[in-house]
Amino acid sequence: MKKIVIHPITRIEGHLKVEVMVDNSEIKDASISGTMFRGIEVILKGRDPRDAVLLTQRICGVCPEPHAIASVTAVEDYAGLTDKIPENGILLRNLIAGTRTIADHILHFYILSGLDYIDPARVIEYSSNDRDINTLKYFLEQGYSSPFLPRDDIDYRFDTRTTGALVSHYLKALDIYRKAQQAATLFGGKWPHDAAIVAGGVSGKLTVDKITEFIWRIEEIIDFVKNYYLPDVIALTKTYNDYLGIGKGCCNLLAYDSSYKIKSSDGNYSDVLFKGGLVNDINNYSELDTSSITEDVTHSWYNDSEPLHPADGKTKPAPNKEDGYSWIKSPRYNGKVYEVGPIASILTTYLCKKDSGIKKIVDDTLSEIGENISSFYSVAGRHLARALSASIIADELLKWAMQLKAGDPAAVEYDSSTAGGDGNGNGVGLCSAPRGALGHWLNVKEGRISNYQIITPTAWNASPKDKDMQPGPYEQALIGLKIKESDCPIEILRVIRSFDPCTACAVHMVTPGGDLIGKYRVI
């Protein structure tokens, strides 16, 4: 057997290493390693609960908005404000998170994953009136090629004409990403790390001109999702058809209810866009009970303990631990391995809300590519689920914007002297982030954070093996994969990137134990 190590995995968020054992061009074993540790949760200890909303966004600069949503939900749960958030506050959070999620998916498909399938160097043979393409051509003709070249051997399959179109969309995606973030910033305050999501709602005054400006800005983004992004992903599933069968993974899915709240028939925002739950063996849906979630550290660089519920998490870093190979812990549900992500949100919603419009969108897309739902469990299927998720959110943005009421409040007051009654209590914030199920668990004592635990989507997906030697979802998706042997087989990278790794998210979490902090206040 031969060992192949790929480190760094580029074009992802953060620091990730993959190590595989290969026999006769087939992967027999895989180990995924998150290689950077900060320990964000410990810095939250001793702080004002409201500060978690700003600090946890700094876990990840690619997807800060779900951390803002999950933490603000946990803080409001603790403070007893959950049912008091004004309609404008709910809608603005939908709009900020929805728009930024779409931007994130576009960034992932084109800028992060795109170069696995699209060869920008080929535009040199392509003639076009497209200004972006000609700029790139001129760049290449002058002899420049970084950061696109050099590269390893990649089986690029699109013809010259399609490649030209896709490269043009790659370049356009950079503009769309910026414009989408600008639109969301009208309400969020700045990108990345929104300022306006605060305990109690969304800060600031809502005016008609801002709502109108948002609607006009978002139109171009919706157009890109519908007429570029989704069709391009569908083209990928056709040209790289074998990738609908590659990288299957563990075939168990887990999703929390999305934070996108929808007005139900009783006039309250009690419905959600994507319904949470579990899917086992391709298509068996069941409800989720978060008390069954534990984290295992058998192969993580932390001192051993029994698997614990996140609210009880207490481990110490042990960078030289013999059995350890990752800073990521292993979240498990009832001791089993689960994959999270848009694929989970799409399928839990598809399987449990039979009347949903989402079912139609999914069915129409599957019939266009001539596949059934089992094909979602694959490299191309994950890209497809992500694009469908963007498209479903895009369909809601204008509706939400039209429900905003200029002049009405967007926040209720958070009174730190009465929050949590005597200043002691707990809060939970769950949501469906761009990369999947995200949970924040908060404990407060005497008005300050006493414990904070986070389980991110990439912790689920990039987790190492657990005490029962069950490999994590990335690892399972790699085991059995046929590769063309080289220093850096593209098949491996395509599998890994299909999950949209975010390792700063995955490795933040851990409390190195001890009571290291008392108070922060110096002034």
Add this chain to the structure above:
Amino acid sequence: MDNKKIQTISIINIQGQNCTGCVTSTICSEYPSIKNVLLQDIIPGFKLEFIFHPNIMTASGKLAMEILEKSAEKKGYILIIDGAIPADNNGIYCTTGEKDGKKSTILGETLALSPDAMLVIALGTCASFGGIASANPNPTGAKSVGEILLANNIKTPLVNIPGCPPHPDWLFGTIEEILTKGLENLELDDFKRPKIYYGKLIHENCPNRAYFDEGKFAKKFGDEGCLYELGCKGPITYADCPSRQWNGRANWAIGSGAPCSGCTSPEFPDLLGDFYERIIDVEVPANEKKVNEKIKIEEKNK
């Protein structure tokens, strides 16, 4: 354009304990756009070449490590580092790559690449001052780039571009300034921040300044008035956000009715107090007496 007249400056961007927010901020640069920066001359006659950038380069693994080694041989590049550098345990808390079984760390890369750079740019508050990663109790011994260079006697010029995240203009504007006027003419403050962007307090140019001066303070979010009592750190934070604004001038923190969190400061996030509590015992320019008196009266009346 004649290629011969174009001066190419190599950029190597390595990443420590980051969140990639410095990158998602800079790729949202408006003018120049990131397309302009990657493919065209950043200013006429000067082209940046992104030889190594983990988030955009095609290559991974061994080839990526080779690219890094080769580009280092050329010397005279600009080295951009985002994220803090964990120094405990020989830098084991952030390994960045592996070649022929040998692991590299961000600490090792910083020490190897800094001496031959013409300039090191510490991008973001983590790289500039330690930031979030080095927040109390600093579990990994995270340090700023400046601390690492100083401790290892590396004399390469350093510019800090703090901000959580930094504004794209602060990065590209600084590079443009250096290319146009020369590094020796770039004015830096005591914290090695370019004065053109970090020379004034947020408070000095804040559109809410008039409210502050008349003592009109917002008590809750959505109220009209200065955000001082809601925890705004503008009075002690140096940056040009009020005039520059964010994301193509779409908005900025204070514009969205939220307090400034002081993210460009060396003290961020530990020493500024709670984000949503009023700063205490701080010298605020102008009318401070009036404001403090007003606050005292209010507290008495409570």
